[in-house]
Amino acid sequence: EMQLVQSGGGLVQPGGSLRLSCAASGFNFSNNNMNWVRQAPGKGLEWISYISRSSTTIFYADSVKGRFTIYRDNAKNSLYLQMNSLRAEDTAVYYCARGWLQFDSWGQGTPVTVSS
């Protein structure tokens, strides 16, 4: 069964850092493009980052460019999001999602709260 299991969320102070992880199983992770999508409380979905299968192509939304870094370890079947210089407006549930141009599988989501 195909699964994306997330970990790493939590409470962090403004200006702090956090790393999110997304562990894949049940499919060939190295053959799939991946993304991070977030959802602020009571709000809609926001795509924030994309990474290609071999990490050669990476995109970021303007809202996180320069602060967040997406990367993957195909040997460990894992996707990561390193979040630095966190702001209150980064408070959201973060999802990893598989695909390019559409997202056919999603992680369970992990909440990130940025507050002092």
Next chain:
Amino acid sequence: QSALTQPPSASGSPGQSVTISCTGTSSDVGGYKYVSWYQQHSGKAPKLIIYEVSERPSGVPDRFSGSKSGNTASLTVSGLQLEDEADYFCFSYAGSDNYLFGTGTKVTVL
């Protein structure tokens, strides 16, 4: 770029149909076939229900259908069932490294 525009809410009785619009521009919805739709039940992760405007993933009931005309895409849910009560989001490729979600529509089954 701004989010794609969806009506905040839509409703229908069981067995009826409801159609949700997703309005963008010629630079996103109108310019590409990469429009997808996601269903999100409260507290759950989104689920892909339509991709490439009108294609249905395996396992998605054929009560769900998608279409596009100009800069507006639409999702129709026919034969509404109680389990269809959820939030629905459209998504479109917007060229280069731009990807846009819609504002979301809450569907209520009366």
